Amino acid sequence: MPPPSDNEIVVEDPDAPEDNSPAVTSNRTVEIVVYVLLLALAAVLGYDNYKSGMGWASDGPQSGYLPFHLCLILAGASLWGLGTTFVKRASMTRTFVTRDQLRRVLQVFVPTALFCVLMQWLGLYVASLLLIAGFMRFIGRIAWWKCIVTSVVFAAAMFVTFDVAFDVIMPKGPIEAMFGK
């Protein structure tokens, strides 16, 4: 690649997933799992609706009528899907996710899940401070001071926008409590 000229913007991604990374699983396997899960869901929901009445009263359907039949449709479509995946030859299926890709996806997903857990104890603003600074530092490998400045500015901006300006109240934790919020 030629060196960038003045009127170009170049952003590198040194951590990018390799193209030849080994596959973790194929689309076919995932499809089968999804169809089986959908079948299970259809069975559970269908049973619940069966109990609450799936019949046809004199004035039209009972409350479980439509959902029950939707469960039947969902189950039918899932079975059809299962059938087509079995008919399809294994060689025709594509990779669902490679090992490198999965690593990157988990790099976002795990901190996001942790953030949701922390949000309950620490409040949204402190949790988001930790998420943004931590993510930028450990996954983006950005200089510490930039991480801290960015996360503090962002959290403060969110606080001012939502809690102060628009009166949308977010969950708070012990640290906000110290300031009497």
Next chain:
Amino acid sequence: MEALTLLMQGFSVLLTWKILALMLVGLLLGIFVGVLPGLGGPNGVAILLPLTFTMDPTSAIVMLSCIYWGALFGGAITSILFNIPGEAWSVATTFDGYPMAQQGKAAEALTAAFTSSFIGSFFAVVLITFLAPMISSFALRFGPPEFFAVYLLTFCSFVGLGKEDKHKTIISMALGLLLAAVGMDTVSGRLRMTFGFDPLLRGVNFLVAVIGLFGISEILLTMEERLALRGHTARIGLRTVLKVWREMPRYWATLLRSSVIGCWLGITPGGAIAASFMGYNMAKRFSKNPETFGKGRIEGVFAPETAAHASGTSALLPMLALGIPGSGTAAILLGGLMVWGLNPGPLLFVEHKNFVWGLIASMYLGNIVGLVIVLTTVPIFASILRVPFAAVAPMIVVSCAIGAYAIQNAMFDVWLMLGFGVVGYVFKKIGIPLAPFTLALVLGNRSEDAFRLSMIGAAGDLRVFWSNSLVGTITTLAFILLFWPIIGKAFDLAGRMRKPAST
């Protein structure tokens, strides 16, 4: 012309400093959202929706729809400068837009894209101004059976006309309708599918699902890709703008064709993505030298952008007139209407005149202001892409969480959002479309109510859906569309039988 007087009234509602400021904020946020990878129009609108909860409905819809226009404009910037479509509907813009940027004509390409976007939406807004009141006054005569038939038509056309595998569309739609039914049954008052779990009493909130399905899953998908990028900067001078505008009338046929295609696909559930490709392909087919397309032809930018915007805008027409969204973003705006306590549907034109005409007037004004803003601020927005994704991704996550929590002040919704994020990621990768799911989730309760009200009215007789010529036609059309793939094949077969082995 009654529409024109009402439109003028709409403008008078808009012309306050507060609304104009909100409009500007909305447009800037929208362009920002459109430029960023992993945050599209529907997500942007869904995440920012909580900001509007405390506003009056008119200010709220003006700001939200301006976010939407902004996102439509913003998608073109990254397509042309970086060859990265910020939105799926800008993919076709990269075909000729990026080659133009490589040839040093980035400013021309951007001007062409923005101007044609403007023309496309303007065409669609004019259509909305005159058609929407007509359709809604016609729909005022609708009873529950007619409404159910229209909902059925919408669902069936998704299944019958969608490009995806039929069983996948059906799965997506059935799942959406089922989740819509969770919680209190509005007709009988019974609880359904809550399994004694209290947070489920309120049901699955549509906006929470959207934030998860589009916001969180989009970040997961973006992370899978190589995020390195290389592109051009651009500064648009007045001289370039005037030069492009002088050339423009030569392409009037392309612009008109794309506008018509866009409006048609926007009203029917074809969507902006299909419209942009179709606009591009039609321009290529009608061109005298189609081989020059893809090598940096300005017409190749005009065609898809006009169509995408005409479609994105006209998708609001069925939402306003009938309460049926023509696109994902329109569905979210519809969700917003319900949050603000308005009942979407034809009655809006009667009960909330100021709201509807304010919205329509804001479409005119928003597009003009938007055009000026994008033309002047392109360099700033292009440099947003210098910000590393490692900084952008957690901010999007936090915004999604704020959005999901704020809708009902419930922590459960944040978990639900996370769950929908995973579901959206898996579904997108195995080709289960998400659009039918969102549509079903937002229309589920309304269509069930319409069905059961018509059943109560007709004492449980299904023939009510063929009881007069109007409802009969719509219902029959719905079934024809549902079985269209089979009917189409039958016609093919019959045609081949008639002239055997002639080819």
